[in-house]
Amino acid sequence: xxxxxxxSAIAVAALMVVATAACSPxxxxxxxxxxxxxxxKTDSFVALENVLKDAKGEFEAANSGITVELEPIQANxxxxxxxxxxxxxxxxxxxxxxxxxxxxxxxxxxxxxLLKLDEHLQKWEDWKQFSEGAKAAGRxxxxxxxxxxxxxxxxxIWYNKTVLQKAGIxxxxxxxxxxxxxxxxxxxxxxxxxxxxxxxxxxxxxxxxTVMQSFYELLYGTGAALYDEKDRKWVVGSQGFTDxxxxxxxxxxxxxxxxxxxxxxxxxxxxxxxxxxxxxKMGATVEGSYAPSFWQAGGSYEWPGYATEMxxxxxxxxxxxxxxxxxxxxxxxxxxxxxTAEPDLAFKFLTTALNKKNALAFDINSSQIAVRADVAADxxxxxxxxxxxxxxxxxxxxxxxxxxxxxxxxxxxxxxATESVITGKQSPDEAGAVxxxxxxxxxxxxxxxxx
Amino acid sequence: xxxxxxxxxxxxxxIGSLSNVSSLKRSTRFLPVVPSVVLLVLFLLAPVxxxxxxxxxxxxxxxxxxxxxxWVGLDNYARMIGDPSFPASVWLxxxxxxxxxxxxxxxxxxxxxxxxxxxxxxxxxVAGIAVVSAWILPEIVAAFAAYAYFNRDGTLNQLLAAIxxxxxxxxxSFPMTAIILANLWRGTAFSMLVYRAALAAVPRDISEAxxxxxxxxxxxxxxxxxxxxRSSIATNLMLITLQTLAVFTLIWIMTAGGPANASTTLPxxxxxxxxxxxxxxYGTAVASVIIVIGSVFGIAYVRLLRQERP
Numbered sequence: 001x002x003x004x005x006x007x008s009a010i011a012v013a014a015l016m017v018v019a020t021a022a023c024s025p026x027x028x029x030x031x032x033x034x035x036x037x038x039x040x041k042t043d044s045f046v047a048l049e050n051v052l053k054d055a056k057g058e059f060e061a062a063n064s065g066i067t068v069e070l071e072p073i074q075a076n077x078x079x080x081x082x083x084x085x086x087x088x089x090x091x092x093x094x095x096x097x098x099x100x101x102x103x104x105x106x107x108x109x110x111x112x113x114l115l116k117l118d119e120h121l122q123k124w125e126d127w128k129q130f131s132e133g134a135k136a137a138g139r140x141x142x143x144x145x146x147x148x149x150x151x152x153x154x155x156x157i158w159y160n161k162t163v164l165q166k167a168g169i170x171x172x173x174x175x176x177x178x179x180x181x182x183x184x185x186x187x188x189x190x191x192x193x194x195x196x197x198x199x200x201x202x203x204x205x206x207x208x209x210t211v212m213q214s215f216y217e218l219l220y221g222t223g224a225a226l227y228d229e230k231d232r233k234w235v236v237g238s239q240g241f242t243d244x245x246x247x248x249x250x251x252x253x254x255x256x257x258x259x260x261x262x263x264x265x266x267x268x269x270x271x272x273x274x275x276x277x278x279x280x281k282m283g284a285t286v287e288g289s290y291a292p293s294f295w296q297a298g299g300s301y302e303w304p305g306y307a308t309e310m311x312x313x314x315x316x317x318x319x320x321x322x323x324x325x326x327x328x329x330x331x332x333x334x335x336x337x338x339x340t341a342e343p344d345l346a347f348k349f350l351t352t353a354l355n356k357k358n359a360l361a362f363d364i365n366s367s368q369i370a371v372r373a374d375v376a377a378d379x380x381x382x383x384x385x386x387x388x389x390x391x392x393x394x395x396x397x398x399x400x401x402x403x404x405x406x407x408x409x410x411x412x413x414x415x416x417a418t419e420s421v422i423t424g425k426q427s428p429d430e431a432g433a434v435x436x437x438x439x440x441x442x443x444x445x446x447x448x449x450x451x
Numbered sequence: 452x453x454x455x456x457x458x459x460x461x462x463x464x465x466i467g468s469l470s471n472v473s474s475l476k477r478s479t480r481f482l483p484v485v486p487s488v489v490l491l492v493l494f495l496l497a498p499v500x501x502x503x504x505x506x507x508x509x510x511x512x513x514x515x516x517x518x519x520x521x522w523v524g525l526d527n528y529a530r531m532i533g534d535p536s537f538p539a540s541v542w543l544x545x546x547x548x549x550x551x552x553x554x555x556x557x558x559x560x561x562x563x564x565x566x567x568x569x570x571x572x573x574x575x576x577v578a579g580i581a582v583v584s585a586w587i588l589p590e591i592v593a594a595f596a597a598y599a600y601f602n603r604d605g606t607l608n609q610l611l612a613a614i615x616x617x618x619x620x621x622x623x624s625f626p627m628t629a630i631i632l633a634n635l636w637r638g639t640a641f642s643m644l645v646y647r648a649a650l651a652a653v654p655r656d657i658s659e660a661x662x663x664x665x666x667x668x669x670x671x672x673x674x675x676x677x678x679x680x681r682s683s684i685a686t687n688l689m690l691i692t693l694q695t696l697a698v699f700t701l702i703w704i705m706t707a708g709g710p711a712n713a714s715t716t717l718p719x720x721x722x723x724x725x726x727x728x729x730x731x732x733y734g735t736a737v738a739s740v741i742i743v744i745g746s747v748f749g750i751a752y753v754r755l756l757r758q759e760r761p
Contacts, residue, residue, distance in 0.1 A: 078727065082512065082726045082727075082729075085512040085513050085517075085729065086512070089512075089517065089518070104513065107513040107514045107729075108513050110513070110514045110515050110517075111511075111513045111514055111515065111517035111518060112517070112518050113513070113517070203709075203710070204707075204709055204710075204711075205707070205709060205710075259620075260623075261603065261620040261623035261624070261710075262603070262620075264623060264709055264710045265603075265622075265623075266707060405511070405513060405514030405515070405729075408727065408728050408729060409728050409730075412727070412728070416711070419710065419711055420711065423710065423711065425711065
């Protein structure tokens with residue numbers, strides 16, 4: 001009779017059921033009021049975590065009985081976006097306040113993840129401190145505002161003064177046309193073939209970096225655009241698109257940029273910041289205004305000499321046409337979940353995290369461009385790094401991505417076009433035609449416009 | 452609440468007659484496995500069913516259809532057939548599984564096991580540790596190790612430079628070869644272990660008898676050893692095929708499917724579609740195809756196993 005083990009197994013099963021039941025809270029218990037805050041954290045990006053920890057302290061001190069639960073997600077930008085979206089899909093896991101990329105705002109509003117903040121913002125004293133451009137960063141297609149920016153960024157040419165001077169190019173250097181970039185790069189190459197003269201990202205490896213820090217600077221400098229904001233249609237068949245691809249082809253074919261194999265490595269940017277520019281092996285690259293955050297004390301690639309060694313120039317338009325420069329902007333915001341049980345408290349926490357003190361700390365520590373007038377005027381901000389004034393001025397010539405729900409696919413189609421061209425698989429004309437075809441497939445014929 | 456229950460069962464045991472006990476035995480026979488069945492259904496079957504159902508909708512990570520997905524029938528599958536990257540992915544997956552698992556791991560694992568059964572104890576221990584160490588590494592660590600090896604400035608090129616040869620950028624120029632070799636390196640230990648166990652069970656008297664009859668070592672391998680371990684071969688093939696079909700981390704870390712989709716196998720394609728582009732519907736459709744391919748292999752091997760037993 002082998003009954004004893006079986007009975008004990010039943011007993012264990014019964015115990016498990018009881019234990020499970022005991023875990024769920026009974027009705028009638030007073031529920032602690034908590035706010036969950038979801039944000040990104042990486043080895044080299046703790047500026048936000050520090051700010052949110054400060055804000056948590058301030059907020060809990062001012063609102064007794066309320067706990068702020070910080071939920072960091074350790075991931076790169078892409079994976080953070082995915083994990084946040086997965087959390088937002090279910091009301092049980094959706095955070096009350098979260099860190100949101102500006103270019104995801106429109107799609108996430110369409111998905112119903114974000115709470116409309118217009119009424120709350122009207123009553124917020126500090127809202128008038130935000131510039132008009134910054135306010136637009138959180139605006140959705142319906143005209144409402146759903147997110148408040150922490151800071152923004154711009155893109156510029158970062159060049160190593162010593163490398164340029166060795167090749168006989170006077171600094172400060174400011175190219176006025178694409179041709180001047182090529183002329184300078186060829187001079188550097190002729191002077192020292194071991195140096196990478198002028199790098200621009202291309203291919204799928206660097207992802208959004210390829211478009212934000214390379215292709216769009218070219219495209220928007222031709223007068224063409226990716227998306228017609230007025231007609232709300234995607235532009236296909238533009239001469240500017242082909243011209244931009246041709247420029248990249250020239251850079252890569254003549255060996256003025258890194259090799260195609262290096263360009264397709266997702267980690268190439270680490271070498272740009274960590275090795276090539278500090279060691280004088282690269283003349284110039286197109287990178288974000290946050291570049292100094294890597295070289296500052298405490299950054300991933302500390303380089304005390306960057307303040308004197310590096311120079312910054314605005315990216316020129318194709319033939320020097322108005323407005324004489326191009327930049328791209330992104331940036332991150334804080335937003336409130338549409339399903340939050342405590343909308344007032346959540347918004348209050350958002351304003352605490354974005355008050356002058358916290359916004360200043362964030363903008364300085366992560367080399368962001370201030371979006372609050374009082375932060376921009378603060379002496380601590382203006383002396384945060386030697387380039388802050390120059391990169392802040394680029395806000396005048398900057399562009400934003402057309403961040404619709406279709407955008408990630410379109411962006412990948414652009415990256416594929418650059419990859420096909422620099423690897424020699426296709427000519428710029430062929431790659432442009434493939435891009436046009438892909439866009440038509442993604443958004444449908446009625447949403448494209450031939451230009 | 453639990454205490455009285457236990458007492459009830461305890462008293463049942465004392466008063467129950469034999470027939471009572473056996474009917475209780477019958478009715479409660481499956482009770483102990485209920486928790487594990489519930490867990491399996493909840494955490495294994497449910498996601499598969501969810502994934503399969505999602506592949507008929509336009510559910511996405513963000514945008515309009517994130518919370519209110521619409522039933523689109525076979526649209527995702529129709530799009531897959533028209534998408535040039537899909538057949539390319541299927542082909543790369545077949546090449547990857549055939550080269551790195553069915554041929555590579557399988558034959559290399561068998562070869563190693565045969566050699567080790569003949570080698571001295573010390574040599575076979577050292578070789579065993581060397582091979583198994585790749586297998587016990589977590590996949591992410593093995594992936595980074597392989598990346599560091601094949602990278603442009605990696606170990607392989609440094610070794611080549613030491614003997615005066617110039618390497619190339621392996622992950623760029625030969626991405627499929629690199630990931631196949633990496634998977635071969637990582638997975639061979641499993642086949643080796645399976646075959647070592649199988650070879651140990653081959654009766655010595657049969658091969659000794661064959662030896663007496665004048666059979667050479669190749670003949671003994673082909674006519675004695677392999678037929679005896681046939682069922683181990685089929686089991687091993689099934690397991691490594693399914694494992695390799697699902698390899699994602701290794702490829703994602705080494706090449707991320709690039710350059711220009713040259714190493715985008717089906718799991719990588721499914722991930723890109725579902726999470727990079729947020730198109731969960733299409734991504735799950737690709738995942739469903741992986742499940743179908745896996746089951747086809749699984750059924751084929753199971754039938755093979757069955758036929759062997761007379």
